[in-house]
Amino acid sequence: MFKALIVEDNRFFSEALHSALQARFPFLALAKAAVIQEALAKVDSMQPDIIFTDVRLPDGNGMDFTRSIRAAGIESVIVVLTSHDIPEYREQALSVGADHFMSKGSTSI
Numbered sequence: 001m002f003k004a005l006i007v008e009d010n011r012f013f014s015e016a017l018h019s020a021l022q023a024r025f026p027f028l029a030l031a032k033a034a035v036i037q038e039a040l041a042k043v044d045s046m047q048p049d050i051i052f053t054d055v056r057l058p059d060g061n062g063m064d065f066t067r068s069i070r071a072a073g074i075e076s077v078i079v080v081l082t083s084h085d086i087p088e089y090r091e092q093a094l095s096v097g098a099d100h101f102m103s104k105g106s107t108s109i
Contacts, residue, residue: 070097
């Protein structure tokens with residue numbers, strides 16, 4: 001079974017992404033986390049195939065989370081999400097090991 005983890009503190013966006021993924025991929029195992037510590041525990045327990053992470057989180061940021069995932073040797077596909085589609089965020093996301101960068105207001109990666 002394909003597994004996905006959504007790391008997002010905005011409840012509305014987290015639910016919307018969860019619903020969209022579940023509707024499109026009904027057999028996808030989905031988990032959510034609102035903070036990095038919770039996300040790290042879920043990465044260890046579920047070993048997701050794909051991780052969607054926000055840039056800004058209450059206990060850190062998605063860039064540091066991505067860097068720690070890669071440093072641990074985890075090969076999940078990582079998509080960094082942000083409301084601020086600026087080149088600096090995009091470049092930093094890719095430099096820390098993200099596979100994709102997506103603006104929350106966009107439908108393309």
